[in-house]
Amino acid sequence: xxxxxxxxxxxxxxxxxxxxxxxxxxxxIVIGAGTVVxxxxxxxxxxxxxxxxFAMLGxxxxxxxxxxAPGTFGHRDWRKYEQRRPITREQGExxxxxxxxxxxxxxxxxxxxxxxxxxxxxxxxxxxxxxxxPDYLEANGVAIADGRFITDGDVALGRRVVxxxxxxxxxxxxxxxxxxxxxxxRGVPFEVIGVGQRQGSILGLRSKDAWAMMPWxxxxxxxxxxxxxxxxxxxxxxxxxxxxxxxxxxxxxxxRGLSPGDENDFDYYTNESATETLDQLISMIGAATFGVxxxxxxxxxxxxxxxxxxSVTERxxxxxxxxxxxxxxxxxxxxxxxxxVTLSALGGLLGVxxxxxxxxxxREVMSVPTSIPAWAVLLSxxxxxGAGLLFGIYPAARASRLDPVEAxxxx
Amino acid sequence: MxxxxxxxxxxxxxxxxxxxxxxxxxxLDGVSFDIRHGEWVAIVGQxxxxxxxxxxxxxxxxxxxxxxxxxxxxxxxxxxxxxxADLRNKEIGFVFQTFQLLPxxxxxxxxxxxxxxxxxxxKERRATAEQALRSVGLANRMHHRPNELSGGQRQxxxxxxxxxxxxxxxxxxxxxxNLDSQTGEEIVRLFGELNARGHTIILVTHEPRLAAxxxxxxxxxxxxxxxxxxxxxxxxxxxxxxxxx
Numbered sequence: 001x002x003x004x005x006x007x008x009x010x011x012x013x014x015x016x017x018x019x020x021x022x023x024x025x026x027x028x029i030v031i032g033a034g035t036v037v038x039x040x041x042x043x044x045x046x047x048x049x050x051x052x053x054f055a056m057l058g059x060x061x062x063x064x065x066x067x068x069a070p071g072t073f074g075h076r077d078w079r080k081y082e083q084r085r086p087i088t089r090e091q092g093e094x095x096x097x098x099x100x101x102x103x104x105x106x107x108x109x110x111x112x113x114x115x116x117x118x119x120x121x122x123x124x125x126x127x128x129x130x131x132x133x134p135d136y137l138e139a140n141g142v143a144i145a146d147g148r149f150i151t152d153g154d155v156a157l158g159r160r161v162v163x164x165x166x167x168x169x170x171x172x173x174x175x176x177x178x179x180x181x182x183x184x185x186r187g188v189p190f191e192v193i194g195v196g197q198r199q200g201s202i203l204g205l206r207s208k209d210a211w212a213m214m215p216w217x218x219x220x221x222x223x224x225x226x227x228x229x230x231x232x233x234x235x236x237x238x239x240x241x242x243x244x245x246x247x248x249x250x251x252x253x254x255x256r257g258l259s260p261g262d263e264n265d266f267d268y269y270t271n272e273s274a275t276e277t278l279d280q281l282i283s284m285i286g287a288a289t290f291g292v293x294x295x296x297x298x299x300x301x302x303x304x305x306x307x308x309x310x311s312v313t314e315r316x317x318x319x320x321x322x323x324x325x326x327x328x329x330x331x332x333x334x335x336x337x338x339x340x341v342t343l344s345a346l347g348g349l350l351g352v353x354x355x356x357x358x359x360x361x362x363r364e365v366m367s368v369p370t371s372i373p374a375w376a377v378l379l380s381x382x383x384x385x386g387a388g389l390l391f392g393i394y395p396a397a398r399a400s401r402l403d404p405v406e407a408x409x410x411x
Numbered sequence: 412m413x414x415x416x417x418x419x420x421x422x423x424x425x426x427x428x429x430x431x432x433x434x435x436x437x438x439l440d441g442v443s444f445d446i447r448h449g450e451w452v453a454i455v456g457q458x459x460x461x462x463x464x465x466x467x468x469x470x471x472x473x474x475x476x477x478x479x480x481x482x483x484x485x486x487x488x489x490x491x492x493x494x495x496a497d498l499r500n501k502e503i504g505f506v507f508q509t510f511q512l513l514p515x516x517x518x519x520x521x522x523x524x525x526x527x528x529x530x531x532x533x534k535e536r537r538a539t540a541e542q543a544l545r546s547v548g549l550a551n552r553m554h555h556r557p558n559e560l561s562g563g564q565r566q567x568x569x570x571x572x573x574x575x576x577x578x579x580x581x582x583x584x585x586x587x588x589n590l591d592s593q594t595g596e597e598i599v600r601l602f603g604e605l606n607a608r609g610h611t612i613i614l615v616t617h618e619p620r621l622a623a624x625x626x627x628x629x630x631x632x633x634x635x636x637x638x639x640x641x642x643x644x645x646x647x648x649x650x651x652x653x654x655x656x
Contacts (some may be wrong), residue, residue: 002530002531002532002533003530005533006527006533013515013516017515317511318513320511321511321512321513321524322524322528323496324470324472324499324505324511325499325500325505325524325525325528325572326496326497326499326500326501326525326528326529326576327496327528328492328493328496328497328528329492329493329496330493331528404472405467405472405473408507408511
């Protein structure tokens with residue numbers, strides 16, 4: 001322990017003797033470690049945000065539909081989806097009663113966003129509307145802030161009622177409760193019975209709160225009956241989801257008359273699959289960042305080696321004296337290795353602070369979602385120390401091999 | 412053998428040859444003598460006489476080409492580099508002409524150095540080093556750096572550093588060479604006191620006047636012993652080449 005403290009004290013003493021030179025030497029390490037922390041904070045923040053923002057279904061839920069899952073990128077053969085037969089309400093009903101499926105929410109949507117209006121005001125054409133059943137609420141992870149959601153009675157009696165997303169409610173009824181008020185969709189009047197809880201937006205781009213849901217029969221008065229339906233299914237438990245998916249796929253294939261060799265003519269997705277593609281993209285950014293950082297750390301390491309060689313040359317006499325006074329080779333080696341590692345650890349620390357500062361700054365000033373992952377901080381520090389150790393070996397070995405008589409003779 | 416006490420230093424036909432550009436330089440060419448505990452011996456000779464080579468060998472900083480060197484019971488020529496380092500740390504206190512203090516370290520830190528390599532705890536190290544500095548009269552200069560000290564003070568720091576580990580041998584290489592005559596005189600007197608307290612001292616010098624003040628002197632010329640005896644007599648010896656010029 002005494003030896004460890006002695007080495008650290010000696011290393012810090014050298015840093016204090018040449019503060020500016022030490023700082024300049026560290027620049028490579030600082031930039032490398034800083035980039036790791038900043039970039040990883042950015043991608044981690046993005047990943048967290050994507051996971052919550054794209055969570056459009058409730059827990060343990062998956063959705064079956066004709067169209068591909070939202071959140072997928074890349075080339076799609078849209079004609080293929082166009083030509084698929086619709087998923088009918090009867091097929092949806094046929095999915096009830098499977099052993100691992102608890103709820104079946106059959107939902108119908110028009111082809112595009114709609115306008116919701118009162119006598120005085122109207123929304124833009126950006127409201128997602130749908131004809132749904134009471135199970136919609138749980139299957140889509142929606143909560144009610146005010147009033148109530150659609151009930152079986154609303155469906156059975158064909159009541160013309162609507163539940164609004166908070167964006168719609170706030171726009172049409174600013175500062176007051178919309179409950180019991182009348183809104184119109186495609187000219188058909190509906191009574192507002194509830195308002196949903198705010199869910200925020202997808203990466204700040206698209207609001208998840210601009211919606212209006214009606215019971216089936218009332219929806220069909222305004223929009224007509226849709227041939228195609230989306231079916232959201234809730235497994236008994238989240239762990240049961242794979243089994244539930246198997247059961248649903250098998251049953252739906254039979255209901256749609258597919259032969260064993262046929263491809264599925266429908267898609268299904270979960271919250272996880274919706275974010276998979278984005279996760280891949282983020283991972284690619286991460287890998288690229290690592291490349292940049294590895295390079296910066298290499299440059300930084302060479303900087304450390306250079307300065308350590310200079311340091312050994314400058315202190316040849318000191319090394320000679322230390323050896324004459326009884327320092328073994330290992331002690332000299334350890335002293336210079338410690339110095340290199342202390343130097344690079346300091347660089348790593350400065351880099352982490354810099355990167356964290358950038359991450360916090362982006363979040364506070366520009367509202368970019370960032371989250372500093374602990375592993376990125378540790379990784380930066382360890383790699384910086386590793387670079388110091390690796391590139392410090394050669395100068396330290398050179399110092400330890402000096403001949404004391406020769407070394408003391410140099411000026 | 413009638414002698415029950417082994418001498419501190421015993422060298423026998425010690426030689427050190429350098430091979431430079433295909434030629435052999437016999438810097439030291441078969442030197443033998445013993446030094447007992449408590450002696451104060453000058454090794455004197457002109458530059459090129461081999462006294463620096465001998466001093467490096469005696470200081471375990473260099474190893475001989477042939478011959479044997481026993482220091483306090485250890486056969487020096489059989490030891491590894493690390494063992495030599497340990498031996499220097501334990502047995503030898505160096506005092507150099509150019510002081511060889513670490514410029515960025517305080518007097519106290521300089522004196523602590525040998526104890527660091529002995530693994531002494533910080534607390535004990537500090538106390539021992541302070542004691543050593545007090546013993547050479549630098550009680551109120553402990554936290555000064557070498558460039559804040561006079562030449563004589565620097566050499567006292569170096570002597571404190573040499574003494575701090577209680578070595579069996581004090582090896583001084585031209586300790587007064589960089590000092591004015593008055594300060595040099597103080598340092599020589601300090602050596603006298605240390606010798607009176609029982610320290611064994613080897614003083615390497617080119618000055619016959621300094622050698623003459625030591626109880627014993629060994630005069631080297633061309634890598635061989637020219638004379639070995641009381642300081643005043645040996646210092647006055649003239650080499651064969653000097654005769655008649």
